[in-house]
Structures are given as structure tokens and as C-alpha cells.
Amino acid sequence: xxxxxxxxxxxxxxxxxxxxxxxxxxxxxxxxxxxxxxxxxxxxxxxxxxxxxxxxxxxxxxxxxxxxxxxxxxxxxxxxxxxxxxxxxxxxxxxxxxxxxxxxxxxxxx
Amino acid sequence: xxxxxxxxxxxxxxxxxxxxxxxxxxxxxxxxxxxxxxxxxxxxxxxxxxxxxxxxxxxxxxxxxxxxxxxxxxxxxxxxxxxxxxxxxxxxxxxxxxxxxxxxxxxxxxxx
Numbered sequence: 048x049x050x051x052x053x054x055x056x057x058x059x060x061x062x063x064x065x066x067x068x069x070x071x072x073x074x075x076x077x078x079x080x081x082x083x084x085x086x087x088x089x090x091x092x093x094x095x096x097x098x099x100x101x102x103x104x105x106x107x108x109x110x111x112x113x114x115x116x117x118x119x120x121x122x123x124x125x126x127x128x129x130x131x132x133x134x135x136x137x138x139x140x141x142x143x144x145x146x147x148x149x150x151x152x153x154x155x156x157x
Numbered sequence: 158x159x160x161x162x163x164x165x166x167x168x169x170x171x172x173x174x175x176x177x178x179x180x181x182x183x184x185x186x187x188x189x190x191x192x193x194x195x196x197x198x199x200x201x202x203x204x205x206x207x208x209x210x211x212x213x214x215x216x217x218x219x220x221x222x223x224x225x226x227x228x229x230x231x232x233x234x235x236x237x238x239x240x241x242x243x244x245x246x247x248x249x250x251x252x253x254x255x256x257x258x259x260x261x262x263x264x265x266x267x268x269x
Contacts, residue, residue: 078255088245088263092159095257133200142213143254144190147200 049074049138051148059154060124068119068151070134078137079110080145081119085130093119093132124155160184161261163248169267175236178264182229182250188212189231190249190258191223200247206231207254238268 050073060066070079081093094101094108096117101108105124110117117134131152135145160183170176182189191203202215206225217223220238225231235242245265251258 078257080257082260088265090247090260090263092257092259135200137255142205143188143207144202144205144213144215145249145258146202147192150199 049076049136049146051134051136051146053132053134053148053151055151056149057152057154059156062124062126062155062157064124064155065120065122066124066153068121068132068153070117070119070136070148072115072117072134072136072148074138075115076112076136076138078145079112079117080135081108081117082133082135083128083130084133084150090133121153124153126155126157129153129155159259159261161248161250161259163246163261163264165264166262167265167267169269170238172238172240172268174238174268175234176238176266178233178235178246178248178266180231180233180248180250180261182231182248183252183259186250186252186259187229188251188254188258189225189229190251191231191233192247192249194245194247194263195241196244203233205254212254235266240268242266243268 134148162181192200203217205213245263249258249260
């Protein structure tokens with residue numbers, strides 16, 4: 048089956064720093080989403096980005112579907128950005144289920 | 158607030174028992190997905206429904222079953238519970254299959 052790998056697995060930043068999180072997938076995908084799971088366990092939609100680039104405040108994301116990866120950029124990080132970031136994909140050939148990546152655990156220090 | 162409602166938020170039960178988790182999708186969403194997240198683990202896909210019909214199944218145990226009702230709400234039934242079933246169970250919904258999905262707050266199940 049498809050492999051969805053995220054890197055780095057863990058990241059510690061000082062407040063105000065920038066970071067790039069990567070999601071690699073091993074098969075063609077129709078759709079891709081980025082989520083933030085906060086320390087209380089809530090999964091929050093960040094981006095729905097099957098291809099191209101989107102920006103929302105301090106966050107932006109780019110998906111290059113032909114090269115099978117997506118990037119999430121966090122600028123001027125804040126302590127509230129802490130948590131786990133997941134990408135999830137729906138593969139082209141298959142059923143319409145989102146397959147989640149391994150996650151990146153981010154801790155932002157004050 | 159995603160618009161997806163899951164009840165209960167927390168559930169503590171004993172081994173061998175049966176529980177039912179409920180999910181109300183966003184208004185108008187036809188597709189419902191269930192996921193399991195064990196401690197410090199990723200999200201594992203369990204099952205997906207679309208307009209009342211089962212559409213995809215993941216590694217869902219035979220002790221687990223689900224359905225989507227005519228009003229589009231869904232229930233996940235877990236029976237003969239084991240300690241290893243303790244996890245956060247998420248429901249998600251989307252308007253159609255394969256488009257942006259939104260997740261509920263989850264039900265935290267603890268089996269003692």
C-alpha cells in the first residue's frame with residue numbers, strides 16, 4: 048500500500064523561528080490535507096491542497112503532486128503552534144479514504 | 158468548531174463491555190469516516206460510509222461494527238472490549254467522497 052512519510056519526526060524551535068515540514072508519498076494522489084493536532088487532541092484543518100500553493104497567515108503549503116511531496120511552512124512560530132502536524136492523502140487508484148502520515152511533533156519554546 | 162459532533166467526549170468502561178460512539182456530520186455532508194488513534198500513534202482508518210452505504214473498510218476488528226443512518230448520523234459499536242482498544246476515536250465528514258474532510262473532537266475511550 049501507499050507509504051506516507053513525514054519529516055522530521057520531531058522538531059523543537061524557539062518562538063519566532065521558521066520551519067519547514069515535509070510529507071512524501073509513494074503513490075499518485077488525488078487529494079492532500081494538512082492537519083494540526085493540538086495538545087488537547089483536536090484535529091484542525093490547515094490546508095486542503097491537492098496541488099499548488101496556498102497561504103493562510105503565518106502558514107503556507109505547497110504540493111508538487113508530480114514529484115509526490117508536500118511542504119508545510121510555519122513562519123514566526125508561536126507556542127500555540129505546538130502539537131503534531133499530519134498530512135493525509137487520498138490515492139488516485141483506490142477508495143476515498145484519507146491515509147495519514149507518520150506526523151511531525153513540534154514543540155515551540157517561549 | 159468543525160461542525161462535526163461526537164458523543165460522548167470521554168468514556169471509561171470495563172473489559173468485555175460494549176459501547177456505542179455517535180457522530181453527527183456537518184450539515185449536508187454525505188460521507189462519514191471513522192479513525193482510531195492509539196496513544197502516541199498515528200490515525201488508523203477504520204471504515205467509511207457514503208449516504209448510508211459502506212464504501213471502504215480498513216483494519217477494523219470483527220468486534221467493531223458501524224452504520225450510517227438515514228439522517229446521516231453514524232454510530233461505531235465496539236464490543237468485547239480489551240485494554241488495547243483504549244484510544245481516541247475520530248469521526249470525520251465531507252460533502253462528497255474524496256474531498257476536504259473535517260474532524261470531530263473525538264471520543265476518548267479508556268478500557269479498564
